[in-house]
Amino acid sequence: MKTENENIHFDHLSRKYPAKVPEGYFDALTGKVMDKSREVNFSARGKVSVRFVKPAIGFAASVLVFFTLVFLQKEKIFQDEKQFNQALNQTFDVELLLKYHLSDQTIFEALNDSEADNQSTNDSLESELLASVSEYELFDLTH
Amino acid sequence: MYAGKIFMSDDNLIGRLKDPKQKRLAFHELVTIYREKLYWHIRKIVISHDDTDDILQNVFVKVWNNIDTFREESSLYTWLFRIATNEALTFLSKQRRKRIFFVESEEDYLLTQLEADEYFDGDEIQKKLMCQVLKLPKKQRLVFNMKYFDGMKFTEIAEVLNLTTGALKASYHHACKKIEEGLKKDV
Numbered sequence A: 001m002k003t004e005n006e007n008i009h010f011d012h013l014s015r016k017y018p019a020k021v022p023e024g025y026f027d028a029l030t031g032k033v034m035d036k037s038r039e040v041n042f043s044a045r046g047k048v049s050v051r052f053v054k055p056a057i058g059f060a061a062s063v064l065v066f067f068t069l070v071f072l073q074k075e076k077i078f079q080d081e082k083q084f085n086q087a088l089n090q091t092f093d094v095e096l097l098l099k100y101h102l103s104d105q106t107i108f109e110a111l112n113d114s115e116a117d118n119q120s121t122n123d124s125l126e127s128e129l130l131a132s133v134s135e136y137e138l139f140d141l142t143h
Numbered sequence B: 001m002y003a004g005k006i007f008m009s010d011d012n013l014i015g016r017l018k019d020p021k022q023k024r025l026a027f028h029e030l031v032t033i034y035r036e037k038l039y040w041h042i043r044k045i046v047i048s049h050d051d052t053d054d055i056l057q058n059v060f061v062k063v064w065n066n067i068d069t070f071r072e073e074s075s076l077y078t079w080l081f082r083i084a085t086n087e088a089l090t091f092l093s094k095q096r097r098k099r100i101f102f103v104e105s106e107e108d109y110l111l112t113q114l115e116a117d118e119y120f121d122g123d124e125i126q127k128k129l130m131c132q133v134l135k136l137p138k139k140q141r142l143v144f145n146m147k148y149f150d151g152m153k154f155t156e157i158a159e160v161l162n163l164t165t166g167a168l169k170a171s172y173h174h175a176c177k178k179i180e181e182g183l184k185k186d187v
Helices: A025-099 A104-112 A118-132 A135-142 B002-006 B010-017 B023-046 B049-069 B076-102 B106-116 B124-134 B138-149 B154-161 B165-186
Strands: none
Touching: A025 B023, A025 B049, B010 B023, B010 B076, B023 B049, B023 B076, B023 B138, B049 B076, B076 B106, B076 B138, B076 B154, B106 B124, B124 B138, B124 B165, B138 B154, B138 B165, B154 B165
């Protein structure tokens, strides 16, 4: 193995790298590097605030998404419940109508009165029923 | 040569670089001390002056950002040379990826850079020597540059490249042989 003092055949050539730099390059370089380090410092400060803001935004977004989902689900549940109650009322109304042999005209009006709200429909049906059933039957019906 | 006389005050410089109050002034000092050595080290790897300029600025920015994490397990100059070497080699890798569609080897790319280098001021024989150097494998080229042109000791090169001195001596020996043979053929 040759050593550090190895005799190289092209050793007569200059050991200086054969190139130059533009005039005043190194002096200008120091200034450029110092400016860059200042820029880095400035952007690093921005990065620090972003580092703290980012998780906060992420957390807020997660909370928002969570509550939106919960709200929508709750709305859906209430809507289902409402529909169920309406269906139950209607079934109950139809059963009553059929059970107590009301006139066809009354049944028709009760079922197709789309403009009247449910409460008023129910009230009118109730008064119709009360008018047509005996006290015994009424007692049996309400208990 | 490198570590001995020029960088005797490195410990003091590192201390000031890590002190927020003195950091900027100490960094200015560091840039002034090392700019030329690092420049020529990078220039020999990437050849082009403009590329060297970009890489060197990145090296100093990295030093500025990471000086607090420098654990002083190696000397400052070794650390700087290591960063510079890595940055230059990373640059060449990126260039290789960009050239993938042009089927141009790294050697061809560097030879083109040498041909186009308006700041090259060597004579014909020096140009031939450089062409032979650029034909060397990457590791051998690095070792040759650091030993032949920079006059660094094998122990110093070993620290920078993280290789054993035995491996470095072998690399340098092979590099010299190849260059000699190449120059003989060329003449």
